[in-house]
Amino acid sequence: MSGYGAHIKSTPRLLIVQKNGTTTEYPIGDVHHLLVVGGHTIHSAVLQHMQNAGNWVSFFAADGTPVGLIRPPEDRVDEQVRAIQRHAPAHSYALGITRAALGRRLQVIGETTVVTGESPLYQGELEVLQDARQELEYLVTLDEIRRLHRLATDMYYEIMARTIPKGTGFRRRTARPYMDPVNTMLSFSYGILSGVCAVHLAGAHLDANIGLLHQGERALVRDLTELFKPQMVDQPIFALVRQGITASDYEIGESRCTLSDALIRRMLLHLQTSIEVTAIGRQVEMLADALIRNREFQILDPAEFLPRIPLKNH
Numbered sequence: 001m002s003g004y005g006a007h008i009k010s011t012p013r014l015l016i017v018q019k020n021g022t023t024t025e026y027p028i029g030d031v032h033h034l035l036v037v038g039g040h041t042i043h044s045a046v047l048q049h050m051q052n053a054g055n056w057v058s059f060f061a062a063d064g065t066p067v068g069l070i071r072p073p074e075d076r077v078d079e080q081v082r083a084i085q086r087h088a089p090a091h092s093y094a095l096g097i098t099r100a101a102l103g104r105r106l107q108v109i110g111e112t113t114v115v116t117g118e119s120p121l122y123q124g125e126l127e128v129l130q131d132a133r134q135e136l137e138y139l140v141t142l143d144e145i146r147r148l149h150r151l152a153t154d155m156y157y158e159i160m161a162r163t164i165p166k167g168t169g170f171r172r173r174t175a176r177p178y179m180d181p182v183n184t185m186l187s188f189s190y191g192i193l194s195g196v197c198a199v200h201l202a203g204a205h206l207d208a209n210i211g212l213l214h215q216g217e218r219a220l221v222r223d224l225t226e227l228f229k230p231q232m233v234d235q236p237i238f239a240l241v242r243q244g245i246t247a248s249d250y251e252i253g254e255s256r257c258t259l260s261d262a263l264i265r266r267m268l269l270h271l272q273t274s275i276e277v278t279a280i281g282r283q284v285e286m287l288a289d290a291l292i293r294n295r296e297f298q299i300l301d302p303a304e305f306l307p308r309i310p311l312k313n314h
Contacts, residue, residue: 002037002199004062009043012052028053033203037195038062058202064195066202078205081292085210085220088291093212094142097223098149100299102133104230105156107302112163112238120162129155142213149213149226160234164241177256181249182241184257188264189233189271190225197224200281204288227283228275231302236270279305 001008006019015026015034028049033056036042050057051072059067071078106129113119132152139145157173161182164170170182178184198221201208211219213226249263259267283300290297 001035001040004039006040008036008040008046010046010049012049015046015049028055031055033058033205035060035199035203037064037199058199060195060199060202062195063191064198066198066208069202078207081205081288082207082210084291085207088212090212091140091142091145093223093290093297094145095136095139096297096299097213097226098145098152099133099136101149101226101230102129102136102152104227104302105152105234106130106133108230108235109156109159111235112160115239116163116242120159125155125159146213160238164238168241168245170241179252179257181245181252181257181259181263182237184250184259185237185241185263185267186233188259189237189267190229192271193225193228193233193275194218194221196275196277196280197221197228197284200284203281204284206284206288206291224280224283224287227299228280228305231305232275233271236274237267240266240270276305 001017001019003019006017009016009018010028013028015028015031017024017026031050031053034046034050035058037060039062047057047070051070054072054075056072056075057070059069061067109120113121129152132148135148136145139148154172158171161170161172164182168182169180173186174180174183176187178187198208198218201220201224206220208218208220209216211223214220214222245263249260251258251260279300286298286300289295
């Protein structure tokens with residue numbers, strides 16, 4: 001349950017959600033994990049009835065940051081899954097994520113070339129990226145995979161920077177604080193994508209801090225977003241920038257760049273369409289299935305969630 005303003009109550013058998021004048025009822029036994037994201041009113045009886053049914057309730061801030069968790073007293077599935085994550089063969093997962101992310105970024109470069117009618121690639125760059133993809137098969141350590149992933153990702157942003165007006169000041173992906181509007185737009189959008197991914201990971205009882213490719217806080221969230229950034233965020237945001245942003249759309253101060261409310265609204269209109277929540281949920285299911293049941297890690301075909309927004313300039 002995301003957004004704001006829902007009224008959530010229950011009987012011993014039904015979860016009842018009232019929102020925007022509509023009432024929806026769900027059998028309590030079918031709601032194995034209630035994810036509450038944003039600002040809603042929830043009756044205490046909901047928590048009691050969910051616990052009695054052996055179900056979970058998780059709470060998140062609007063940006064997907066975990067706030068709290070209520071689980072049945074004897075249920076320790078999260079601890080079991082956490083142990084499985086720690087002992088998972090991270091090398092094979094990292095390899096799959098890196099391969100897929102690079103392939104999707106190459107796809108975005110190719111589709112952008114078709115849209116703009118001009119290739120952003122310098123001589124030899126395509127061969128370098130293609131060679132990197134082939135080299136993956138021969139890397140034996142996680143550090144080697146991470147190094148190649150960083151190299152290919154840095155190249156990708158430098159290549160895509162050539163597809164947008166130079167006046168934006170965007171040359172490559174940089175660290176915070178961002179001093180240009182494009183990096184700021186990407187960061188804002190990645191935050192939304194990360195929030196969606198974090199909620200789905202929690203729903204699958206996966207620990208967001210135990211990564212496979214990345215390390216550190218919310219590492220698994222960063223692993224997952226690598227699979228979706230190119231098509232769900234980069235493609236629509238770069239297209240929006242090519243369509244035109246003006247000096248009134250942002251302000252560059254002494255310490256950072258800030259976006260106008262009008263530009264944020266334009267971005268959100270694009271992202272509401274391009275960030276395919278269902279696809280993210282399916283990918284998390286595939287990841288959890290591979291980890292918990294020791295099956296091959298499957299990655300969604302991007303053709304199943306390509307942006308439905310117009311990518312051509314107007």
